[in-house]
Structures are given as structure tokens and as C-alpha cells.
Amino acid sequence: MSTKIRNDGRSQLRGHGSLALILAWISLLSPMHAADPGGKPVAHDASTYTNSVVPFLRQHCIACHGEGEANASLRLDQLQPDFSVPESAARWAEVMDQINLGQMPPPEEPPPELEQLGEVADWIAAGVRSEERRRVGSGGRSLLRRMNRTEYANTIRDLLSIRFLPGESPQDLLPPDGTVDGFDKVSTGLMVDPSLLENYFELATRLAEQAVVDGPPEFPTQTIRFELEDTAANRAIDYLCANPGIECREHDILLMDHSTRSFGEMKYGDTKKEIPVAGFYRIRVRVWGTRGADGKPVRMQVRQQHPQQDRQLLIESDVTDEPQVYELLTARDPKCGEYSVSIVNGSAFQQSSPVGAKLFQAQREAAERDDFEAALRLQSRQQLEALTRAKPTPESADTSQFPKLYVDWIECEGPLYEQWPPKSHQALLFRGEGAVLNAEYVDAIFERLMRRAFRRPVSPEEVESITEGVKAEIADGEPFNQAVRNGLATVLCSPKFLYLIESEASSLPNSERDSLQAISDWGLATRLSYFLWSSMPDDELFDLARAGRLRDSGELVRQVDRMLADPKVDGLVEGFGRQWLKTDAILAFAPSERVYRDYTPKLGEAMVAEPLAFFKEVLQRDESAIAFIDSDWTMLNQPLAELYGIAGVEGDHFRRVQLSSESPRGGLLGMAGVAMAGSDGIRTKPVSRGAYVRNVLFNDPPNPPPPNVGEVEPNIRGEKLTVRERLIQHQQLASCAACHRRIDCYGLALENFNVIGQWRTVQDGEGFRGSNSPTIDASGVLPNGEAFETWAEFKQLLLKQEERFAQGLAEKxxxxxxxxxxxxxxxxxxxxxxxxxxxxxxxxxxxxxxIVSSDPFLQK
Structure with missing residues (x-):
């Protein structure tokens, strides 16, 4: 694939940019197989159709939807049980929707039995799902597929040793991938269109410019330190010293309220900039504290101004009584403004006005009971009488009772470089700065690169297809490094890089399908590494593939164990674990801050991390996956432990915590994040929770709901019905009951967990407050007829279904x-x-x- 010079010194593919790229893709992909994904339609449960569906239609439907009486133009007497015909499948789906909506049979007709309704709806839903799976199926073959965006980012990381800043990773720049069966790894969901090719082209150019550099860095690493005792002498920020909650002292600054900030710039030549370029910076602060009357440690925050809220908090920590330096390595960019140190638990200082404090409390109570008129009136009075919490009267306060934070200095060092030239530059231009820049060096550069990028040996002709254009650019006067960048961008746009191409080894003589082929050791190394690491093979896998030893069963098991112990196994945790456990849904609805005051964004982050930390612990300690149903331990950090009422867990890092026998935690369903995913920020949603249990634990998603059917409606004014009571009302229709009885029992069993996953014995949220609220009823009957009264009994019944759980997990x-x-x-x-x-x-x-020893994994 050759290139030509553009006026700006960069290059593009011959022809018209991305159009030429598309044509090149077509030519390169033409020899690769793209098997028919469909296969033959499979007959769908003929016995149920004959024994249940046909009699149901004759008894309840044909009179209105038969010959001469086709209401709504729907003839059911001629409807065939063939879901592979689109018109037929659409008719069956319409029948299922009408049954689920309770609109068929009509009210004047004799109602069918509940069991009969459920059996017919289940048969239709299974037929629809079976046909959908057949259409996206592959006839038992693993088809050619491209990398998803996570795999692309990880591969670039390992191929070029590039470290990405927030917002600049390929995961941030590429569009979301399609999913099939809940995963973004399925070939039929990973299509390529011209717009995506354009994304790849632009991204490859950017990556090449980052990988190969010219000369020293534009902005060398510098350090600026601001001594806080200089605050009073600095006219730009000396106003801080006038704040009654801040005291500027001889060697430091004392905070009882509010925050203090730094003031400084890095000098580059004749210019001064606080943050000259996007990069990694090290923030340090020297602080200590004295505890207040409550005896709690003083908590400190270091924040920066940034348009993205999730990038404002840099450090949050309890501080010691002795001076200590707290530091953080973080990404910063020119959009970052000043950064400041604040005392978090110093708000008591602002409550020194007794009248103001009482008015504020009254205002909050009025808001809690939805009396917004009273709340606004109280707020106005505070403002008119200057009694707001922002205007304390410290002369009436005993400051010895307040926690105090002492700040000595703040320091920023950066931009930081691991090395210069960066690893990517040194890996590509491996002969160093004094190398002879000739054609032979170009060949060597790209042979090394392409062997790793394409994950297999490359032919001289493949290397020449890239180096021909690079050499031509150099001959036309393009600088050597720029020509190499152009060649690198071309390699990164190649389908041989973007697609996980698994070459065939040899035919299987007595295969049950003639089309199945054993993949080569190179293909096996690729399949194994993208399964367990979501990235390219490492040198050891490449060496085994080269030696033809990877297929040996003993070696394959050893490599799996080695890879599971490697830090890159986070690719499996973030790939499989995240999608299987559906952690992306946890923060879909932000809890109401007015109702659930214990919730913070930091707690939300911990909720997302807990299931993934649990998955990693089960995986790396080789423990039973049945722990996802129930366990006597979980993974916690301090915010989650405080929410769960568990003492002795300090810090933000996750660690394994043994649970008491009385704890309702343990297992996936006892995690706060699962509870919050099945909520809308105000109330719990048992239907969503029940669907989650069936989908995640058993790979048995409920039948699709009828069109335009939402969740259970909230309470109307004056009504005080619990979610369970509203669900019972919803089930008055037999058609609704047939579906909900197989979902709601799983969700109602989790009703002891409120919106943010706190354990409760009485209702909260939706206006329920105090001990007079209704008691939680978590009882139910599973679809198999087994009844439970409590959450603990429910988990014991789930444990009896361990084989069903294992089958769902194996399928996923x-x-x-x-x-x-x-x-x-x-x-x-x-x-x-x-x-x-x-x-x-x-x-x-x-x-x-x-799985890795099975035929489907070893064949294509």
C-alpha cells in the first residue's frame, strides 16, 4: 500500500484518502473467508406446537382470525410454525404481544388458563430467539472478526508501549462496538463501514505521530512549589487570610473551613504556563491535622478546576497528626485551572450561628416532606437576615472544638516522561540515534513491526508493500522519521492488523464438518491472548507458536495458568467480567441526593468496582464460582464498608473482608451496585432486578415485554402503596401474571436492599420515612414451586440450582x-x-x- 506526499508534509493513501483505504481493504480481504453465518433453519419444538399452540389457537383465536373473519387482517388458521420466514415470524411476534398485553383473547371470550397462556407465549418467544440466534450464528464456526475498541487500545499499548492520557485512548476515540448475546466479541456484531475506516485512518495518523518523535520534548519537566505562608504576601490570593475559617501563620496556613489554593507557573523561555501541555504530573501536598470534638480524623481533599467533574478530585485522605507528604500521579491538561487543598469535615465551623443552623435544619426537613413552598420561604429568611451558613459568626464559636487542617506547601511536577525518546520510538527505531538511515534499515524496521502487528511471520512481499512507499517518500525528500510514521500509520490501517486472522494448520480428516479446520499455533496464540488478555500475544506465546509447541495440551494448560497470573488478566476482568455482570448499568440512574444522603460519586465508583474485584478474587484464588450466589466474604474498600456498616476497613483500595454470619452480604446479589442497577434513583424496580438475576446468574433472560410497557408506575399523590402492592395490581391481568410470576419473585427477594444497596427492614424512599413505614416483605415462590420467606432462604434455594448457574456461566x-x-x-x-x-x-x-482445550476453540 503506497503513499504520496501532501503539502503539509504528512501523507495519505494513493487515490483519495479514505476511499483508497476502503479499496485496499476490499482487495486485501477478498482471499479471506467470510462464511455464511446462517446455517439451516432448525425445526422449533414441534410437539409443543401440536399439543398446545394449535389447540389454543383453535379454542380462542380462529373464530375471529380465521377464514372469512380475519380481524386486523391477521389470519391465524394459515400461520405456519416457521420462524425463518420474516412475515411468519412477525405474525407470531404480534400474537405474543397481544397475549402479553391481555388484548387477546378479547374480554368477552372465555379466559384461557394461566398455564396455557404462559406455554404459548414461551413457545413463540423461544421461536423468535432461536431464529435470531440462527441468523447471527456461524454454523458452529468461529468467523473472522475485527478487534473491538478495547482490544485495539490494549494492542496499541503492548505493540507500541504507548501510555494514553484520559480521553485520548482509542477506547475514547472510536465509536462503541456492536454486541451480540451481551458481548462485544462476537464477529457478527463487529461490522466495518466507511465511517469506521475513516476513524481508523485518523487514529492511526495520531498514534504514529505520538510513537515517533523528533528532538527533545517541547516542554521539559519542571517543579513549582508554593509555600502557604506566602499567601498573605501574595496580592492575588491574600483575600484567603481574611476568611474567618482560615488563619495565615508564620510557617503554614490553618484551615477550619473552606479551602486554600496555590499560585505558581512554570517558565518556558519567555512564556509562563501553569500546565503547558497535556501529560502526567505529580501533585504533592504537606499537611497534618488535629481532631475536633468528635475525635474523627481530619479529612483533606486536593482538587483542581476542570470542566469534567470526574477529573476535579485529585486526592482525598484522612491526615495524620504529624506532618506528612501526600502525593498523586495524575493526568493534567491546559484546561486544568488552579488546584486547592480543602478541609472536608470542617463544616461544623459554619454552624456557629444557632439561629441560622435551626433555620437551615427546618429548611431541609421541609424539603424532605416535599413542602417546597415552606423550604423556599425559610431559605429567603436566611438570606434576608444574613443567617446563611456562608456567613458564620465565629466570635460566638469555640474554635477549639473544630477539626483543623494545617497546610505547609503544595507542589506540582511535570510534565513527566518515563524516558526520552519514549519507548515506542526506541522500539521502532531500534538501532538508536546513530543508525545509518538506509533502505536496509527501513526493511528491518517494518519486518520487526509487522511480525508483531500481524501476530505471525510475514512474507518479503508483505513487507515490501509497506516499505516501497516509505522508501519512495524518503527519496522524494521526506524526513526519515516522518516517512516511518507514514508507514506505521499504514500498518495500523491494514485489515491484517485490525482483524484477528487465524490461519489454518491442516484439515481434520474425520471431522464432523468438512469445513472445520484446525487453526495454526500462531492463530491459537492470538485466540488465547485475546480471550484472556484482550490484547496481542507476548513474546513467550510467539516463541511457542514459532516452535509449534503451543497446541500441546500440557503446554496449553501451563500457558493459561501463567496468563491468569499476569497483570494483563485485567483484560478478562474488564472484558468478560464487566459485560457478564453488567456493571455498566450500575450508574445508569443517579440516586436522589435529597432522599439518599449517604450516596456520593466516590461510593458509586466503589459500587462498580466491587463486582469486578470479586470476580478477580474468585479467578486468581481459584475459588468456586458458586461464590457469586453466596459467600462468607466480599471485596470492600472504606466507602463500601461504611455503607455496609462494617468497621475496620480503611482506604480506597479493595481487599478481601470476612463477613459475619449475620451479614446479608456475600455473593453478587448482596452487592450495593446490583441493587442500584435495579433502581431508578427514587425507588427499587423488582422487575429489573428479577430480569438481572435470570440473565446474569442463569443466562435465562425473560421473554421480551409487550410494546410500550414500562416499569411499575410510581405512587400518585395521596397513595402509599409499596412496590410489591403495585406489582400485585399490575398482575391482575392473567397475561401479565403469566410473565411476571417468573420474574418478580427474583426481584422481590432483593427488596431488603434499598436504592443504594443499604439493608432495610421497612420501606424507604418515595415518601416512606420512619418506623411507621410498612415492613419489607421479601417472600416469594420460585417458578419451580419452592417458596421462601426471607432473603437468606432465597439464597439457599438459589444454591440448590448450582448446575443451572454453571450452565449459564459456561454458555456466556x-x-x-x-x-x-x-x-x-x-x-x-x-x-x-x-x-x-x-x-x-x-x-x-x-x-x-x-474451553481452550475444546474443539471449537482449537478449530475455525
Missing amino acids: MFTYATGRSVEVSDRSRIDALVSHMADHHYTLRSLIHA
């Missing part, structure tokens, strides 16, 4: 590992995976071992 991980949906022909393979797990205490590691 099989899809993630192979990049294709589970098909009917995979039934025996899934059963074998479950059996292997059962023989090895249901560990995730045993499931992974079984």
Missing part, C-alpha cells in the same frame, strides 16, 4: 472465548464444560481450561 464464557453465539449443535459441548466444572469445584479456571 464460551461465547466470549470463541467470538460466536452458542448454537443447538453446541449442546453436548456445553454439557461437557459443566461436567468438567463440577469435577473441579466449579472454578472459573477449570472452565477456562476446558
Whole structure:
């Protein structure tokens, strides 16, 4: 793929930029197979159709939707049970919607039995799902697929040793990937269109410019320190010393309220800039504190001004009684403004006006009972009488009772560089700055690069397809480094890089499908690394592939164990764990700050992290995956432990915590994030929670709801019905009851957890307050007829379904590992995976071992 010079010194593909790129893709992809994903339609449960569906239609439907009486132009007497015909599938879906809405049969007709309604709706839903799976299926083959954006970012990280700043990673710059069966790894969901090719082209150019540099950095590393005793002498910020909550002293500054900030700039030549360029900076602050009357440690925050709220808080920590330096390495950019140090628990200083404090409390209570008129009236009085909390009267306060934060200095060092030239530059131009810049060096550069980028040996012709253009640019006067950048961008746009191409090794002589081929060791190394690391193979996998030893079963198991112990296993945690456990849904609705005051954005981050930390602990300690149903431990940091009422956990890092026998925690469903994902910020949503349990724990999602059917409605004014009571009203229609009885029981069992996952025994939220609120009823009956009265009994019943859980987990991980949906022909393979797990205490590691040793993983 050759290039030509543009007037600005950069290059583009011959032709017309991305158009030429598209044509090149077509030519390069033409020899690669793109198998028909469909396969033959599979007959759908003929016995249920004959014994249940047909009699139901005859008894309740044909009279109005038969010959000569086709209401709504819907003929059911001629409707065939073939979901592979679009018109037929659409008609069946319409029948299911009308049944679920309770509009068919009409009210004047004899009502069908609940069991009969459910059986017909289930048969139709299963037919629709079966046809959808057939359409996106692959006939049992793992098809050619491109990297998703997470894999692309990780691969660039490992290929070029580039460290990305927030907002500049390929994950941030590429559009979201399509998902199939809940994962962004399935080939049929990872299509490529011209707009995506344009994204790849622009991103490759940017990455190449970052990877290869010219000369020293524009902004060398510098350090600025501001001594806080200089605050009073600095006219730009001396107003801080006049604040009654701040005292400027001889060697430091004392905070009882508000915050203090730094003042300084880095000098580059004749210019001064606080943050000259986007990069990594080290922030340090020397502080200590004295506790207030409550005896709690003094808590300090270091913040920066930034348009993105999630990038404003830099450091938050309890401080010691002795001076200590607290520091953080963080990304900063020119959009960052000043940064400041504040005391977090010094708000008591602002309550020194007794009248103002009482008015403020009255205002808050009025807002809690939704009396907004009274709240506004009280707020206005505070403002008129200068009694707001922002105008304290410190002369009436005993300041010895307040916590105090002492700040000595604030320091910023940066921009920081791991090394210069960066690792990417040194890896590509591996002969160093004194190398002879000739054609032979160009060939060597790109042979090394392309072998790793394409994840296999490359032919001289493939190397020449890149180096021909690079050499031509150099001959035309392009600087050597720029020509290499152009060649690198071309490699990063190649489908041989962007697609996970798994070359075939040899035919399988007695294969059950002639089309199945064993993949080469190079292809196996690629499939293994993108399964467990979401990134390219490392040198050890490449060496084993080169030696032809990776396929050996003993070696394959050893490599799995090695890879699971590597830090890059976070690719599996963030890839499979995040999508399986649906942690992206946890922060979909922000809880009402007025109702749930214990919630903070930092707590929300911990809620997302807990399930992933739990997954990683189960994986790396080789523990039973049944712990996701129930366990006597969990992973906590301080914010979550405080929410759960568990003492002795300090700091933001997660660690394993043993739970008491009385704790309702333990297992996935006891985590606050799961509770919040099944809420809307005001009230709990048992239907959503029930669907989550069925989908995540059992891979058994409920049937799709009828059109325009939302969640249970909130209470109207004057009404005080619990969510359970409103659900019972919703189930008065037999059609609704048929579906909800298989969902609601799972969600109502979680009703002891409120919107933010706190344990409750009485209702809260939606206007419920105090001990007079209704008691939580978490009882129910599972679809198999087993009843439970409490949350603890519910978890015991789930533990009895460990094989069902293992089957759902095996199906999910099989899809993630192979990049294709589970098909009917995979039934025996899934059963074998479950059996292997059962023989090895249901560990995730045993499931992974079984998958990578199975034919679907070793073949294409």
C-alpha cells in the first residue's frame, strides 16, 4: 500500500484518502473467508406446537382470525410454525404481544388458563430467539472478526508501549462496538463501514505521530512549589487570610473551613504556563491535622478546576497528626485551572450561628416532606437576615472544638516522561540515534513491526508493500522519521492488523464438518491472548507458536495458568467480567441526593468496582464460582464498608473482608451496585432486578415485554402503596401474571436492599420515612414451586440450582472465548464444560481450561 506526499508534509493513501483505504481493504480481504453465518433453519419444538399452540389457537383465536373473519387482517388458521420466514415470524411476534398485553383473547371470550397462556407465549418467544440466534450464528464456526475498541487500545499499548492520557485512548476515540448475546466479541456484531475506516485512518495518523518523535520534548519537566505562608504576601490570593475559617501563620496556613489554593507557573523561555501541555504530573501536598470534638480524623481533599467533574478530585485522605507528604500521579491538561487543598469535615465551623443552623435544619426537613413552598420561604429568611451558613459568626464559636487542617506547601511536577525518546520510538527505531538511515534499515524496521502487528511471520512481499512507499517518500525528500510514521500509520490501517486472522494448520480428516479446520499455533496464540488478555500475544506465546509447541495440551494448560497470573488478566476482568455482570448499568440512574444522603460519586465508583474485584478474587484464588450466589466474604474498600456498616476497613483500595454470619452480604446479589442497577434513583424496580438475576446468574433472560410497557408506575399523590402492592395490581391481568410470576419473585427477594444497596427492614424512599413505614416483605415462590420467606432462604434455594448457574456461566464464557453465539449443535459441548466444572469445584479456571482445550476453540 503506497503513499504520496501532501503539502503539509504528512501523507495519505494513493487515490483519495479514505476511499483508497476502503479499496485496499476490499482487495486485501477478498482471499479471506467470510462464511455464511446462517446455517439451516432448525425445526422449533414441534410437539409443543401440536399439543398446545394449535389447540389454543383453535379454542380462542380462529373464530375471529380465521377464514372469512380475519380481524386486523391477521389470519391465524394459515400461520405456519416457521420462524425463518420474516412475515411468519412477525405474525407470531404480534400474537405474543397481544397475549402479553391481555388484548387477546378479547374480554368477552372465555379466559384461557394461566398455564396455557404462559406455554404459548414461551413457545413463540423461544421461536423468535432461536431464529435470531440462527441468523447471527456461524454454523458452529468461529468467523473472522475485527478487534473491538478495547482490544485495539490494549494492542496499541503492548505493540507500541504507548501510555494514553484520559480521553485520548482509542477506547475514547472510536465509536462503541456492536454486541451480540451481551458481548462485544462476537464477529457478527463487529461490522466495518466507511465511517469506521475513516476513524481508523485518523487514529492511526495520531498514534504514529505520538510513537515517533523528533528532538527533545517541547516542554521539559519542571517543579513549582508554593509555600502557604506566602499567601498573605501574595496580592492575588491574600483575600484567603481574611476568611474567618482560615488563619495565615508564620510557617503554614490553618484551615477550619473552606479551602486554600496555590499560585505558581512554570517558565518556558519567555512564556509562563501553569500546565503547558497535556501529560502526567505529580501533585504533592504537606499537611497534618488535629481532631475536633468528635475525635474523627481530619479529612483533606486536593482538587483542581476542570470542566469534567470526574477529573476535579485529585486526592482525598484522612491526615495524620504529624506532618506528612501526600502525593498523586495524575493526568493534567491546559484546561486544568488552579488546584486547592480543602478541609472536608470542617463544616461544623459554619454552624456557629444557632439561629441560622435551626433555620437551615427546618429548611431541609421541609424539603424532605416535599413542602417546597415552606423550604423556599425559610431559605429567603436566611438570606434576608444574613443567617446563611456562608456567613458564620465565629466570635460566638469555640474554635477549639473544630477539626483543623494545617497546610505547609503544595507542589506540582511535570510534565513527566518515563524516558526520552519514549519507548515506542526506541522500539521502532531500534538501532538508536546513530543508525545509518538506509533502505536496509527501513526493511528491518517494518519486518520487526509487522511480525508483531500481524501476530505471525510475514512474507518479503508483505513487507515490501509497506516499505516501497516509505522508501519512495524518503527519496522524494521526506524526513526519515516522518516517512516511518507514514508507514506505521499504514500498518495500523491494514485489515491484517485490525482483524484477528487465524490461519489454518491442516484439515481434520474425520471431522464432523468438512469445513472445520484446525487453526495454526500462531492463530491459537492470538485466540488465547485475546480471550484472556484482550490484547496481542507476548513474546513467550510467539516463541511457542514459532516452535509449534503451543497446541500441546500440557503446554496449553501451563500457558493459561501463567496468563491468569499476569497483570494483563485485567483484560478478562474488564472484558468478560464487566459485560457478564453488567456493571455498566450500575450508574445508569443517579440516586436522589435529597432522599439518599449517604450516596456520593466516590461510593458509586466503589459500587462498580466491587463486582469486578470479586470476580478477580474468585479467578486468581481459584475459588468456586458458586461464590457469586453466596459467600462468607466480599471485596470492600472504606466507602463500601461504611455503607455496609462494617468497621475496620480503611482506604480506597479493595481487599478481601470476612463477613459475619449475620451479614446479608456475600455473593453478587448482596452487592450495593446490583441493587442500584435495579433502581431508578427514587425507588427499587423488582422487575429489573428479577430480569438481572435470570440473565446474569442463569443466562435465562425473560421473554421480551409487550410494546410500550414500562416499569411499575410510581405512587400518585395521596397513595402509599409499596412496590410489591403495585406489582400485585399490575398482575391482575392473567397475561401479565403469566410473565411476571417468573420474574418478580427474583426481584422481590432483593427488596431488603434499598436504592443504594443499604439493608432495610421497612420501606424507604418515595415518601416512606420512619418506623411507621410498612415492613419489607421479601417472600416469594420460585417458578419451580419452592417458596421462601426471607432473603437468606432465597439464597439457599438459589444454591440448590448450582448446575443451572454453571450452565449459564459456561454458555456466556464460551461465547466470549470463541467470538460466536452458542448454537443447538453446541449442546453436548456445553454439557461437557459443566461436567468438567463440577469435577473441579466449579472454578472459573477449570472452565477456562476446558474451553481452550475444546474443539471449537482449537478449530475455525
